[in-house]
Amino acid sequence: MALRRRREARHLADARVEALSTFGQLLVAGLLTGLVFALVAVGLTLVYGVMDVVNFAHGEFVMLAMYAGFGLALLGIGPLVGLPLVSIALFLFGIVVYRLFVRRLLTGPPEASVFGTFGLLVLMQGLAQALFTSDYRSVPNPPFQGTVQLGVFALPQAALVEGLGAIVLTAALFAFIEYSSVGRAMRAVSEDRTAATLMGIDVQRINLLAFGLGSACAGAAGALLLLSNPAFPDVGASFALTAFVVVALGGFGSIAGALLGALIVGVLEVLGGYYLSPELKMMPVYLAYLFVVLVRPQGLLGRR
Amino acid sequence: MNATRGHLSALAAIVAAGIAVAFGVHDQVTLELVFTFLLYAVLGQSWNWISGYAGNISFGHAIFFACGAYASGLLVTAGASPWLAFVAGALAAIVLAVVTGFPTLALRGHYFSIATIAVAALVEVTVRVVPWLNGANGFELPIRTGWGALEFADKGNYVLLALVLFAAVQLATIGLERSRLGYYLRALRANYAAAESVGIDERRWKLLAFAASAVMASAAGVLYAQDTLFVDPPSVLGLSVSIDIALIGVVGGLGTLWGPAAGALVYVVLAKGVALHIGGSGKGYDLVIYGAIICIIAALRPDGIVGAIVNRQRRVRGAAGSDALAAEPT
Amino acid sequence: MSALLTVSGLSKRFGSLRALDGVELTVEAGRLTGLIGPNGAGKSTAFGCIAGALKPSGGSVRYDGREIAGMPYHKVARLGIGRTYQIVQTFADMTVLEAVTTGALLHRPRVREATAHAEEILAFVGLDTKRHRLGNALTIADKKRLEVARALATDPALLLLDEVMAGLTPAECRDAVDLLRRILARGITILMVEHVMEVLMPIAEHIVVIAAGKTIFTGSARAAVRDPAVVEAYLGAPIEHGAIGMPS
Numbered sequence: 001m002a003l004r005r006r007r008e009a010r011h012l013a014d015a016r017v018e019a020l021s022t023f024g025q026l027l028v029a030g031l032l033t034g035l036v037f038a039l040v041a042v043g044l045t046l047v048y049g050v051m052d053v054v055n056f057a058h059g060e061f062v063m064l065a066m067y068a069g070f071g072l073a074l075l076g077i078g079p080l081v082g083l084p085l086v087s088i089a090l091f092l093f094g095i096v097v098y099r100l101f102v103r104r105l106l107t108g109p110p111e112a113s114v115f116g117t118f119g120l121l122v123l124m125q126g127l128a129q130a131l132f133t134s135d136y137r138s139v140p141n142p143p144f145q146g147t148v149q150l151g152v153f154a155l156p157q158a159a160l161v162e163g164l165g166a167i168v169l170t171a172a173l174f175a176f177i178e179y180s181s182v183g184r185a186m187r188a189v190s191e192d193r194t195a196a197t198l199m200g201i202d203v204q205r206i207n208l209l210a211f212g213l214g215s216a217c218a219g220a221a222g223a224l225l226l227l228s229n230p231a232f233p234d235v236g237a238s239f240a241l242t243a244f245v246v247v248a249l250g251g252f253g254s255i256a257g258a259l260l261g262a263l264i265v266g267v268l269e270v271l272g273g274y275y276l277s278p279e280l281k282m283m284p285v286y287l288a289y290l291f292v293v294l295v296r297p298q299g300l301l302g303r304r
Numbered sequence: 305m306n307a308t309r310g311h312l313s314a315l316a317a318i319v320a321a322g323i324a325v326a327f328g329v330h331d332q333v334t335l336e337l338v339f340t341f342l343l344y345a346v347l348g349q350s351w352n353w354i355s356g357y358a359g360n361i362s363f364g365h366a367i368f369f370a371c372g373a374y375a376s377g378l379l380v381t382a383g384a385s386p387w388l389a390f391v392a393g394a395l396a397a398i399v400l401a402v403v404t405g406f407p408t409l410a411l412r413g414h415y416f417s418i419a420t421i422a423v424a425a426l427v428e429v430t431v432r433v434v435p436w437l438n439g440a441n442g443f444e445l446p447i448r449t450g451w452g453a454l455e456f457a458d459k460g461n462y463v464l465l466a467l468v469l470f471a472a473v474q475l476a477t478i479g480l481e482r483s484r485l486g487y488y489l490r491a492l493r494a495n496y497a498a499a500e501s502v503g504i505d506e507r508r509w510k511l512l513a514f515a516a517s518a519v520m521a522s523a524a525g526v527l528y529a530q531d532t533l534f535v536d537p538p539s540v541l542g543l544s545v546s547i548d549i550a551l552i553g554v555v556g557g558l559g560t561l562w563g564p565a566a567g568a569l570v571y572v573v574l575a576k577g578v579a580l581h582i583g584g585s586g587k588g589y590d591l592v593i594y595g596a597i598i599c600i601i602a603a604l605r606p607d608g609i610v611g612a613i614v615n616r617q618r619r620v621r622g623a624a625g626s627d628a629l630a631a632e633p634t
Numbered sequence: 635m636s637a638l639l640t641v642s643g644l645s646k647r648f649g650s651l652r653a654l655d656g657v658e659l660t661v662e663a664g665r666l667t668g669l670i671g672p673n674g675a676g677k678s679t680a681f682g683c684i685a686g687a688l689k690p691s692g693g694s695v696r697y698d699g700r701e702i703a704g705m706p707y708h709k710v711a712r713l714g715i716g717r718t719y720q721i722v723q724t725f726a727d728m729t730v731l732e733a734v735t736t737g738a739l740l741h742r743p744r745v746r747e748a749t750a751h752a753e754e755i756l757a758f759v760g761l762d763t764k765r766h767r768l769g770n771a772l773t774i775a776d777k778k779r780l781e782v783a784r785a786l787a788t789d790p791a792l793l794l795l796d797e798v799m800a801g802l803t804p805a806e807c808r809d810a811v812d813l814l815r816r817i818l819a820r821g822i823t824i825l826m827v828e829h830v831m832e833v834l835m836p837i838a839e840h841i842v843v844i845a846a847g848k849t850i851f852t853g854s855a856r857a858a859v860r861d862p863a864v865v866e867a868y869l870g871a872p873i874e875h876g877a878i879g880m881p882s
Contacts, residue, residue, distance in 0.1 A: 054414055105602060108606025108607065109607060111361070111558055111606070112606030112607075114554065115554035115555065115602050119595050119596075119597075119599035119600075119602050121595070122551075122591050122595030122598060123592060123596055123598075123599055125588070125591055125595070126588040126589065126592035126595050127588070128588070129587060129591065130587055130592055244421070245421070248414060248415055248418040252414055252415075279429075282425060283425070283429055286421075286422035286425050287422075287426070289419070290408075290422050293408075293411055293415055297412065297415060298412075299415065483745060484739045487732065487735060487736045487748075488736065490727075490728060490736075491725055491728070491733075494724075494725035494726055494727055494728055494769075495724060495726070497719065497723045498723040498784070499736070500708050501707060501717050501719070501723070501784075501785065502711055502736055502737040502740055502784060502787070502788050503708045503711035503712050503740040505708045618727075618729070618768060622729060622766045622767040622768045623767075623771070
């Protein structure tokens with residue numbers, strides 16, 4: 001009798017430990033996912049902060065980067081070496097898009113940027129479908145297969161690399177914004193465009209660089225995401241949607257907010273996917289967002 | 305009331321043309337395109353009330369469209385008359401608008417837009433999970449014919465019904481522009497602080513507009529369901545449906561009377577019509593064309609097709625000096 | 635003469651900063667009362683609390699016998715208080731007539747009547763020749779005039795003006811004073827916040843001076859200029875005494 005009770009107690013204890021370790025595992029996985037979202041979101045919020053534009057096509061830039069990474073992989077260039085190449089390519093792409101298109105949108109009413117970037121979204125998705133077809137493209141012989149043991153947690157290598165890559169790049173971006181003269185100029189324009197102009201800052205050039213930088217973030221994120229996700233025309237849409245919620249949750253224009261929001265969303269998404277179901281993984285995210293803006297209409301760290 | 309007479313004449317002309325098409329054209333594909341155009345013009349106009357005039361840009365408007373569509377699905381499958389769906393859908397839409405609008409309508413700018421996405425996603429999940437809404441399978445309406453069943457073999461009658469709805473919605477919007485609600489919405493959009501200072505209670509007036517807009521979208525949903533005879537979450541609740549509606553409103557011009565119709569025209573004629581000729585929408589060609597058109601309009605006419613015209617008129621009129629006529633919205 | 639607006643013991647804290655620390659103020663019906671003080675005295679904060687934009691930390695604001703402190707602005711407007719803003723707030727894409735009609739709709743729900751009333755108000759303030767101009771196509775002086783017109787259209791009993799003279803040329807100031815006199819002639823009470831005293835001298839029958847968040851003088855404009863506390867607050871106080879809101 002006592003033996004059975006002791007065994008039951010041990011089973012319960014084991015179950016609890018297992019539940020805890022599963023939860024812990026999910027938490028870590030969520031944080032890693034969140035870090036990649038952070039990279040996407042930071043690019044978005046940077047562009048918004050500097051020029052008051054939400055680039056609704058941001059997800060498509062990620063999609064483009066994934067296809068670019070895939071293309072490089074076919075040429076034998078691995079995703080990690082390809083990452084700087086893809087980021088630079090997307091930076092240049094962003095510059096071109098800004099010069100040819102986004103710059104014009106800024107002269108119109110605020111809705112112009114909404115519908116212009118939406119048009120870009122539709123156009124890019126259509127082009128991807130027309131040029132690359134709807135097939136899922138995965139990198140052949142992907143690196144970083146298998147799992148890594150970190151204490152009690154078993155993490156997929158790819159997720160770990162993605163997370164670490166994202167955190168390094170986000171930190172680099174943060175340092176750039178904080179310490180470089182261009183970064184400081186961006187912050188000035190973000191705070192008060194008129195004052196920045198009066199101080200001699202070339203706002204057009206800063207806009208251009210900010211958009212390029214935001215695109216580069218999307219590019220880097222795409223190259224990282226390719227490690228464990230296939231490329232297909234709609235892939236940008238789901239990442240973009242999450243990125244928008246992240247930015248709004250953290251507060252439009254706040255980079256720290258984007259990071260915080262991304263971690264929260266990453267964790268909630270992973271937990272939701274496991275404890276509810278994969279289709280419902282975004283539900284806790286949406287509920288959290290609605291709850292936050294009800295209490296703080298400007299997001300967690302947003303201004304005003 | 306010159307401007308109003310002009311609008312009414314234009315509306316009468318469109319209705320007349322629509323009747324001619326409904327009775328004269330027999331090519332079902334063309335009739336379906338005209339029907340789609342009218343439905344999207346209605347949906348765009350309903351979106352326009354809250355996003356254009358009031359300035360709360362919604363990316364979740366499909367939830368109200370779905371109210372009507374699902375009302376149809378439910379009632380017809382249960383053996384009731386589809387005509388009741390107009391009432392049932394409207395009631396559901398009003399409740400949904402008030403419940404979702406009350407906490408969110410005071411949010412500013414993009415925060416509201418993201419909230420509408422969140423709300424719409426939650427609504428979609430609820431619909432998939434609630435058993436009596438048939439989850440992911442949705443409703444397949446049985447094939448019948450006649451006015452009692454609100455189903456027709458010849459699409460001409462659908463066009464007629466859509467025309468009636470379109471005319472009603474346009475008349476309501478003409479009325480909106482000349483009403484206290486219209487002035488108040490425009491004031492709230494133009495400058496919230498100034499609007500508040502003259503006694504405008506944002507929540508009350510925006511809820512009113514939101515509920516009205518929901519009812520219009522719901523009516524369109526009923527007609528849609530009676531035409532396609534199939535209602536499921538992706539086809540009536542998906543984010544892409546909401547985005548389509550928003551794009552139509554924006555391309556046409558926010559807060560203008562004819563903007564939604566113009567936007568619907570672009571969407572249907574150029575995107576769908578051309579795509580049909582080029583061959584297949586699975587290849588993404590319709591998206592390329594549609595996307596390119598939107599980008600061009602955004603770059604060249606950021607106020608939208610009709611918006612650009614309306615704004616120029618108002619600027620010219622203002623510069624011309626005083627007018628003995630009492631002012632009226634253009 | 636009955637008091638239309640009574641402010642007593644008004645205090646407002648922003649974190650650890652005491653912006654207002656006991657402001658007293660009475661506005662008699664039918665008169666023009668001026669609220670002045672040096673920079674940083676707390677005029678804007680006091681105005682915000684009275685107008686309903688800011689919720690005071692303490693004290694009361696009684697209008698027509700009713701406590702209105704912290705009441706949302708649209709409710710306050712319904713009770714008969716109209717206001718203008720220090721940084722003028724225009725309906726950029728609405729015409730002058732449409733903007734004033736919007737104000738008139740508060741007590742005249744039918745657009746036709748509201749428009750007629752708006753026309754009358756526009757004639758009264760002198761903007762009728764510009765009735766179809768868009769809000770963002772007006773000069774600053776006209777924008778301010780429009781803001782006053784919009785507030786007047788709501789049939790206020792009390793008009794709150796926030797530094798309405800700021801940025802106006804001397805000629806424009808004279809026109810503004812003339813308009814204020816005509817508003818008073820209509821029986822509307824005015825409370826004006828101003829930074830510069832000489833603007834108020836010709837029109838204010840009653841002046842309240844605040845400095846460092848407190849009322850330091852109440853009386854006529856003539857007496858204000860001679861009051862030692864007022865003079866010290868504006869002119870002679872050494873900086874370290876904190877008269878202009880800087881930490882000692």
